[in-house]
Amino acid sequence: MRILVTGGAGFIGSALCRHLISDTAHEVVNLDKLTYAANLDSLKSLDGNPRYRFVKADICDRAAVDAVFREHKPDGIIHLAAESHVDRSIDGPGEFIKTNIVGTYTLLDIANAYVRDGHKSFRFHHVSTDEVYGSLGDTGEFTEETPYAPNSPYSASKASSDHLARAWHHTFHLPVVMTNCSNNYGPFQFPEKLIPLVLLRGLEGKELPVYGKGDNVRDWLYVDDHARALALVFEKGVDGEKYNVGGHNEVANIKVVETICALLDELAPKAFKHRDLIRFVQDRPGHDKRYAIDASKIERELGWKPRETFETGLKATVAWYLENRWWWEAIQARYSGQRLGLAKKA
Numbered sequence: 001m002r003i004l005v006t007g008g009a010g011f012i013g014s015a016l017c018r019h020l021i022s023d024t025a026h027e028v029v030n031l032d033k034l035t036y037a038a039n040l041d042s043l044k045s046l047d048g049n050p051r052y053r054f055v056k057a058d059i060c061d062r063a064a065v066d067a068v069f070r071e072h073k074p075d076g077i078i079h080l081a082a083e084s085h086v087d088r089s090i091d092g093p094g095e096f097i098k099t100n101i102v103g104t105y106t107l108l109d110i111a112n113a114y115v116r117d118g119h120k121s122f123r124f125h126h127v128s129t130d131e132v133y134g135s136l137g138d139t140g141e142f143t144e145e146t147p148y149a150p151n152s153p154y155s156a157s158k159a160s161s162d163h164l165a166r167a168w169h170h171t172f173h174l175p176v177v178m179t180n181c182s183n184n185y186g187p188f189q190f191p192e193k194l195i196p197l198v199l200l201r202g203l204e205g206k207e208l209p210v211y212g213k214g215d216n217v218r219d220w221l222y223v224d225d226h227a228r229a230l231a232l233v234f235e236k237g238v239d240g241e242k243y244n245v246g247g248h249n250e251v252a253n254i255k256v257v258e259t260i261c262a263l264l265d266e267l268a269p270k271a272f273k274h275r276d277l278i279r280f281v282q283d284r285p286g287h288d289k290r291y292a293i294d295a296s297k298i299e300r301e302l303g304w305k306p307r308e309t310f311e312t313g314l315k316a317t318v319a320w321y322l323e324n325r326w327w328w329e330a331i332q333a334r335y336s337g338q339r340l341g342l343a344k345k346a
């Protein structure tokens with residue numbers, strides 16, 4: 001099939017493009033606006049591949065997206081394009097409302113017209129997050145039936161887009177599948193997110209900012225496991241259904257940071273212990289306490305299972321960043337002095 005991937009120059013989107021080209025026979029048209037979070041270096045391995053094409057476009061730009069549909073005639077879309085960083089959504093929610101809500105609406109509307117135009121087997125896969133479910137206490141997991149309770153401008157915008165995708169299926173019978181995934185980590189992640197931020201700051205001997213007491217819990221999934229889940233749901237998921245995706249790897253933030261420090265001590269030793277760089281800093285406003293995903297539906301119905309544990313995945317990630325300085329040094333050069341890796345003051 002020819003799959004239109006939106007946001008394919010981002011962290012998860014680029015992993016998906018690499019997976020679709022390396023491990024399947026699908027063709028990929030990658031549509032991306034190339035915001036600060038995008039990186040075409042992450043797609044270098046696909047350069048020149050006849051099954052891969054890139055188009056620079058904004059998902060809010062109806063004429064541009066229409067033209068892509070007309071020219072490439074995709075068999076389906078896997079929609080990942082989004083503003084994705086919670087801290088940025090607190091500093092400036094506007095872009096999140098535009099891209100995540102208006103952009104998703106634009107794609108749904110165009111896809112709906114395309115299906116009515118005769119492309120009956122077209123499928124719309126909307127990619128979302130576990131953050132739409134809100135925050136958990138000490139026990140329990142998010143299931144596909146957990147009511148939505150988004151707490152940040154980011155998660156509220158993603159929740160809105162989920163509701164739009166659901167409504168387009170319910171009202172217009174657009175063939176929609178949806179996935180809600182937990183925190184991803186792995187190679188090629190922009191170093192404003194916790195794991196690459198701590199890793200790169202640790203390598204440079206800079207302070208490592210841990211929000212609040214470091215007792216917030218996230219459920220970590222290696223990005224290639226997510227990419228396999230996305231391809232599987234796109235191919236085999238049931239129209240109108242949603243699937244939670246997660247790695248059964250609940251870890252408190254302080255434990256994540258300490259584990260990265262121990263890996264850096266082992267793989268890139270310095271005169272000091274990396275954990276001495278840890279600083280507890282001002283908490284994120286409205287910081288969700290705990291996320292945990294019940295992924296039993298996708299495991300049971302589609303046979304998906306994560307291949308990496310947090311231990312194997314994190315070690316591979318640290319090793320990748322050590323071996324691929326070219327990738328992140330180019331980002332640091334591009335964004336030096338800007339938000340990248342900025343720590344909130346203690």
Ligand code: NAD
Binds near residue numbers: 007035057082085127
């Ligand atoms: P990312 O920020 O790394 O990449 C987002 C990509 O979307 C970038 O390449 C950017 O240029 C592109 N983009 C942004 N606005 C656009 C627009 N208006 N038009 C076209 N392209 C645009 O994000 P990510 O971490 O790879 O997340 C991808 C998707 O997966 C998002 O929808 C996110 O909500 C979801 N998700 C992320 C995680 C995670 O842990 N990172 C977990 C679950 C779900």
Ligand code: DAU
Binds near residue numbers: 184209
């Ligand atoms: O749960 C899925 C979500 O995971 C995705 O939908 C989002 O797109 C993705 O950004 C991620 O959101 P988080 O807010 O959980 O990720 P982040 O890496 O920003 O933070 C992870 C945890 O670490 C969170 O509890 C906040 C904390 N943190 C983060 C940073 C950047 C710190 O303690 N210090 C930091 O410097």
